[in-house]
Amino acid sequence: MWRSSGWPVYRLIGIDNEGTVDYRTVRGRNLSVYRALDRHAQIVDRFTPKPTRWAQCANYALSFRPHPRHWKGVANLNPRTFRAQSALARKRLQARRSEFDVALQIFGMFSVAGLGFPVALYLDNTMALTLRHYPQWNPMSRRERQEWLRLETAAYQEADVIFTMSEAVRRSVTDDYGIAAAKVLTVGAGTNFTLGGPAKPDYSQQTALFVAYEFGRNGGDVLLEAWRQVRAALPGARLQIVGPRQRVVPPGTPGVEWHGPVKDRERLQGLFRDATLFVLPSLFNPFPHVLREAMSMGLPCVSTAHAAIPEIVTDGVSGSLVPVGDAAALAGALIALLSEPELARQYGQAGREAVSMAMSWDQVGAAMAPGLAALAARP
Incomplete structure (x- = not known):
């Protein structure tokens, strides 16, 4: 046989x-x-x-x-x-x-x-x-x-x-x-997310999405530091945090929403669909599958240039990669994509195509x- x-x-x-x-x-x-x-x-x-x-x-x-x-x-x-x-x-x-x-x-x-x-x-x-x-x-x-x-x-x-x-x-x-x-x-x-559905139609929401259970190892503290700079430049920007079981930011922090663990796949996909970009400024993550899941949903990715991440996200093509622990560089990359819908669309579509072709x-x-x-x- x-x-x-x-x-x-x-x-x-x-x-x-x-x-x-x-x-x-x-x-x-x-x-x-x-x-x-x-x-x-x-x-x-x-x-x-x-x-x-x-x-x-x-x-x-x-x-x-x-x-x-x-x-x-x-x-x-x-x-x-x-x-x-x-x-x-x-x-x-x-x-x-x-x-x-x-x-x-x-x-x-x-x-x-x-x-x-x-x-x-x-x-x-x-x-x-x-x-x-x-x-x-x-x-x-x-x-x-x-x-x-x-x-x-x-x-x-x-x-x-x-x-x-x-x-x-x-x-x-x-x-x-x-x-x-x-x-x-x-x-x-x-990637464990399916591509189904049309391409993402709108990148003007100014919403960043972070998904990871381990907040510190995946650069959550660096992200919160960078987010203060993002909000100063873009007062309407929103950050959605998914994954950490314990609340990682004080209630009422401007522009930050904490969802905790989200196990319902439809709800999680809804958060991906409503976001402008995906951010994961990991200090160390050997192979973050979630980046490919975000790319499959048409989201440009902002992450760090270490381990396998440059093999997943191509800097300047499907997202932006910054040095590990660099809050200023992270803020700059987030502001650029959140304030330029066409650039976000370009990166998001390139990432979606990369996942569909070779991932x-x-x-x-x-x-x-x-x-x-x-x-x-x-x-």
């Missing part, structure tokens, strides 16, 4: 951190890759190696930090969780070895490689990039970080092929971890398919 891609059908099993969900019906930033690969392979199953409640409690006890956010960060990402998730995933895969030909592991938070069956990784980030750009994202001790890097390096060495969402991550895998370039391939990532999950699946099929065909 052969797929339309020309490759013979092979059986693929996925391992990720998405929990117990059905990839066929649930939309998620990583689940879409399975739907894309379903055209090229038989997806046997996908699962998350989740420790028992007792093991989770023990890990939290051993990971204690005085600051709740630091405590949660270390508990979710430390050498203990890496080894524990690896052991659970490997045990399950060994028990089902006769059911699949190749395993696809999404992200490098554990390892299933080195047991004799083919393994491909799909990465959006590396710990080396995190430590270089935003080490406070995971406040492990020095010893824990060194141990994590050893485990991560071994996972990359033992994997048969490594797919990356960006060139920034590909370079990190080869340069920071010493992995042969021939084994690492950039395949990109798609789909189907294209990601097609880029992965030959490598996965070759692995599955190994004797």
